[in-house]
Amino acid sequence: MKRTELSHVTHTARQYINGRWQTGVTTGSSENPSDTSEVVAEYARADRSQTEAAIRAAADAFPHWRRTTPQRRADVLDQIGSEILARKDQLGLLLAREEGKTLPEAIAEAARAGHIFKFFAGEALRVGGESMDSVRPDVLVDVTREPVGVVGLIAPWNFPLAIPAWKIAPALAYGNTVVFKPSELVPACGWALAEIIARATLPAGTFNLVMGSGREVGQTIVESPLVDALSFTGSVATGERVLQAASARRAKVQLEMGGKNPLVVLADADLDRAVDCAVQGAYFSAGQRCTASSRLIVEASVHDAFVVRLRHRLAALHIGHALERGVDIGPVVNGEQLAQNLEWMTIARDEGAEHVYGGEALQRATTGHFMSPALFLAKPQHRVAREEIFGPIACVLQADDYEHALHLANDTPFGLCAGICTTSLKYAMHFRRHAEVGMTMVNLPTAGIDFHVPFGGRKGSSYGPREQGRYAAEFYTSIKTGYMMA
Ligand code: TXE
Numbered sequence: 001m002k003r004t005e006l007s008h009v010t011h012t013a014r015q016y017i018n019g020r021w022q023t024g025v026t027t028g029s030s031e032n033p034s035d036t037s038e039v040v041a042e043y044a045r046a047d048r049s050q051t052e053a054a055i056r057a058a059a060d061a062f063p064h065w066r067r068t069t070p071q072r073r074a075d076v077l078d079q080i081g082s083e084i085l086a087r088k089d090q091l092g093l094l095l096a097r098e099e100g101k102t103l104p105e106a107i108a109e110a111a112r113a114g115h116i117f118k119f120f121a122g123e124a125l126r127v128g129g130e131s132m133d134s135v136r137p138d139v140l141v142d143v144t145r146e147p148v149g150v151v152g153l154i155a156p157w158n159f160p161l162a163i164p165a166w167k168i169a170p171a172l173a174y175g176n177t178v179v180f181k182p183s184e185l186v187p188a189c190g191w192a193l194a195e196i197i198a199r200a201t202l203p204a205g206t207f208n209l210v211m212g213s214g215r216e217v218g219q220t221i222v223e224s225p226l227v228d229a230l231s232f233t234g235s236v237a238t239g240e241r242v243l244q245a246a247s248a249r250r251a252k253v254q255l256e257m258g259g260k261n262p263l264v265v266l267a268d269a270d271l272d273r274a275v276d277c278a279v280q281g282a283y284f285s286a287g288q289r290c291t292a293s294s295r296l297i298v299e300a301s302v303h304d305a306f307v308v309r310l311r312h313r314l315a316a317l318h319i320g321h322a323l324e325r326g327v328d329i330g331p332v333v334n335g336e337q338l339a340q341n342l343e344w345m346t347i348a349r350d351e352g353a354e355h356v357y358g359g360e361a362l363q364r365a366t367t368g369h370f371m372s373p374a375l376f377l378a379k380p381q382h383r384v385a386r387e388e389i390f391g392p393i394a395c396v397l398q399a400d401d402y403e404h405a406l407h408l409a410n411d412t413p414f415g416l417c418a419g420i421c422t423t424s425l426k427y428a429m430h431f432r433r434h435a436e437v438g439m440t441m442v443n444l445p446t447a448g449i450d451f452h453v454p455f456g457g458r459k460g461s462s463y464g465p466r467e468q469g470r471y472a473a474e475f476y477t478s479i480k481t482g483y484m485m486a
Pocket of ligand 1: 182
């Protein structure tokens with residue numbers, strides 16, 4: 001893509017409350033992690049009372065929106081999806097500037113957000129139920145789905161278009177009204193999405209955007225008695241806090257948190273394919289994906305060959321400005337994340353993990369948060385092999401055989417995604433059944449998922465019903481059982 005004035009513009013991002021664009025109580029800014037001299041957006045920051053106004057607007061709009069026809073909801077979502085797809089290059093550019101994903105990855109994410117809205121446009125027309133005979137004579141029973149009410153959607157920064165899309169689209173499709181809070185690091189992406197949604201002429205209050213801190217805006221949403229359901233994606237620590245507060249007031253809650261995803265490489269694997277999966281899964285998007293393959297569990301007989309090939313591939317990767325052609329990995333999201341990643345390099349070395357490659361802060365033509373991809377040989381007890389890092393740092397664990405590899409794969413408090421590279425149908429099938437996760441991959445990277453099927457994990461990774469696909473209805477609707485004497 002040619003660099004245009006859009007590559008440098010500073011956006012003014014306002015919030016959208018009760019059908020009106022509003023300034024905030026204060027103003028914040030987001031910067032380009034590829035070039036910190038560039039302000040991507042100046043955005044309106046809400047306080048508690050502005051957030052409460054957005055929640056009240058959503059509560060007031062609910063009785064009307066829940067009664068709209070499925071056709072109306074489908075049309076609205078389809079219109080939003082079409083506009084996102086038509087503007088995917090522009091939205092991708094904004095995403096790449098604000099979050100630091102490479103431009104092709106960012107455009108692909110924008111397109112995915114569009115497809116998600118299109119998918120849920122169809123789902124709005126397919127809200128079904130069940131009807132059956134009662135165990136009592138002449139009584140009919142049916143089971144129907146109804147919207148939950150006001151949903152609070154709290155999103156992280158790492159997929160600033162796709163994650164909001166996979167929360168907002170089903171919420172609206174099933175007749176709920178929305179209060180959406182994007183991460184402070186990516187307000188312009190949230191605002192750009194809200195602008196498109198606002199153009200779909202929803203009734204005032206049906207969709208609201210509030211921006212600002214987690215502690216003030218996020219907490220207000222989580223604690224409000226008017227918010228019936230909460231969908232959160234982010235860190236484990238914040239997720240725990242959301243869960244405590246939500247369950248104390250018995251709100252419906254869905255959490256997507258961290259991962260420490262294993263990619264098992266067996267001796268019979270196509271080694272080039274396995275290395276591709278590792279590079280893609282562990283390092284692309286600077287490792288800032290909850291599905292990142294941060295533990296590479298390799299069978300002993302191919303361990304050394306795998307490490308040599310992976311090291312070779314890492315050395316050939318281009319790290320740089322997210323808008324530069326040919327760059328494989330952009331910067332990490334901010335200075336804090338970079339400092340945290342570098343701290344992990346020290347932790348790993350200090351605990352005795354063997355450093356194989358990378359992990360240095362890099363200088364480029366622009367001042368950005370660049371870091372070379374890092375690889376360690378670790379032991380299962382090392383923190384670098386147990387805790388989520390959320391950066392371009394992965395470790396290799398050696399396994400004696402398949403059973404040992406499976407044991408290592410499951411030896412984690414997390415359970416989001418697990419992958420295996422093998423040419424054995426027997427091991428592939430066994431792994432699919434016995435990996436303690438919500439998603440499995442065979443000969444594919446652990447990261448990189450479809451938009452029309454469920455997303456989520458087990459153990460410490462997730463809580464509540466799955467996101468995405470038609471299973472999203474479990475969270476965004478409430479079941480009602482009706483009895484009727486014929
Ligand atoms: O996450 P937070 P942050 C991990 C990753 C990263 C770390 C911190 O390791 O380094 O988390 O990132 C809102 N009540 N992941 O600070 O704090 C917040 O404003 C209600 C992994 O971004 O969890 C933001 O909108 N809301 C993860 C959202 O919660 C609150 C993706 C997420 O912020 C709140 C992102 C509160 N008290 C980060 N405090 C993954 N695994 O995908 C904050 N928020």
